Amino acid sequence: MSSNYDVIDLENINQNPYCNHGPTILFKNKDKLFYACSACRDHKLCNFYLKYEEGKKISQEKYDFWLDQFKSTLIPIEDQNKKRKEIINSKNKRYCHNCNEFILNSESLKKHSDHFVLEKITDEMLKKPLQNILNPIEKNSSNAQFVFDDQTNLFIQNHIKKFEYDSVLCIGTPSIFENLIDSNINLMLLDIDDRFMMFYDENRYQKFNMFNNYFFYDKKKYELFLAKAKNLLVIIDPPYGGMVKLISNTINTIMKDKEDGNFSSPMGIRKNFPQALKIFYYD
Numbered sequence: 001m002s003s004n005y006d007v008i009d010l011e012n013i014n015q016n017p018y019c020n021h022g023p024t025i026l027f028k029n030k031d032k033l034f035y036a037c038s039a040c041r042d043h044k045l046c047n048f049y050l051k052y053e054e055g056k057k058i059s060q061e062k063y064d065f066w067l068d069q070f071k072s073t074l075i076p077i078e079d080q081n082k083k084r085k086e087i088i089n090s091k092n093k094r095y096c097h098n099c100n101e102f103i104l105n106s107e108s109l110k111k112h113s114d115h116f117v118l119e120k121i122t123d124e125m126l127k128k129p130l131q132n133i134l135n136p137i138e139k140n141s142s143n144a145q146f147v148f149d150d151q152t153n154l155f156i157q158n159h160i161k162k163f164e165y166d167s168v169l170c171i172g173t174p175s176i177f178e179n180l181i182d183s184n185i186n187l188m189l190l191d192i193d194d195r196f197m198m199f200y201d202e203n204r205y206q207k208f209n210m211f212n213n214y215f216f217y218d219k220k221k222y223e224l225f226l227a228k229a230k231n232l233l234v235i236i237d238p239p240y241g242g243m244v245k246l247i248s249n250t251i252n253t254i255m256k257d258k259e260d261g262n263f264s265s266p267m268g269i270r271k272n273f274p275q276a277l278k279i280f281y282y283d
C-alpha cells in the first residue's frame with residue numbers, strides 16, 4: 001500500500017471482521033476508513049472490503065458469518081498430522097506442482113497425468129522442501145518468498161555463533177529455516193504458506209500472518225518455543241511493499257510475549273526489507 005494509507009487500532013485486531021487471512025485491518029486513506037485484508041495488496045487475491053461507519057457497530061451475526069467462513073478454510077491439525085505420517089511412511093513419494101499435493105500411490109497418479117510431477121522423493125528431501133520439492137512463491141504479493149543465497153546463509157550462521165544464539169525464530173524466511181534445520185539450535189518457522197504443514201509438525205512450523213500477528217492454530221507450541229529460548233534471534237523478511245507499521249507491531253508483540261511469559265533473555269531482531277534493499281539489525 002502507498003504512504004497515503006495508515007492503520008487504526010492495532011490493539012484490538014481480533015475484534016475486526018475476518019477474511020481468509022485472519023482478522024482484517026482498519027485502514028485509513030485520507031478521509032476514508034475501511035476494513036481490508038492485512039496481507040493482500042492485490043484485491044484479486046483477497047477482495048474483502050468493508051466501509052467503516054462511525055457509530056455503527058458490526059452485527060454479531062455478520063461477524064460470526066465471516067469468522068465461520070474463515071474457519072472453514074482451515075485444515076484440522078489432526079488431519080494434517082495424519083497426512084504427514086502417510087507421506088513419511090510412503091515408499092513411493094511423488095509431488096504434483098500443479099496441485100501442490102503429494103501422490104502416494106499409482107492409482108492417484110492417473111489424475112495427474114498431464115501435470116508437472118516430481119518423482120523419487122526421498123526422506124532426506126522432506127527435511128528441506130523449499131530446496132528439494134516446492135517451488136518458491138514469487139508473484140503473490142502477500143506471500144512472496146525470497147530464497148537467500150549461500151553468502152547470506154553463511155553470514156547468518158556465523159552471526160548466530162558469534163552472539164551465541166540458542167534459538168532462532170524465522171518469520172517468512174523458510175530458506176533460512178531450512179539452512180539451519182540440521183543445527184542443534186531451538187528453531188521455529190512462522191509462515192503463511194501452509195504447504196509447510198505437509199513437512200513439519202507444530203513444534204517446527206506455525207501458520208502465521210506477519211501483518212496482523214495472527215496464528216491460524218493454537219499458539220501454545222510457539223509459547224513453549226519462547227520459554228525454551230535463552231538467547232533468541234528473530235529473522236523476518238516481509239513481502240515487497242508490506243506496511244512497516246504492521247511488521248513493527250508484530251515484532252513489538254513478540255517482544256511483549258517474551259516479557260509477559262517472564263522470558264527476560266536477550267533478543268536480537270534481523271529484518272530484511274526488500275522495498276529498501278537494505279538489511280537492518282537491532283540487538
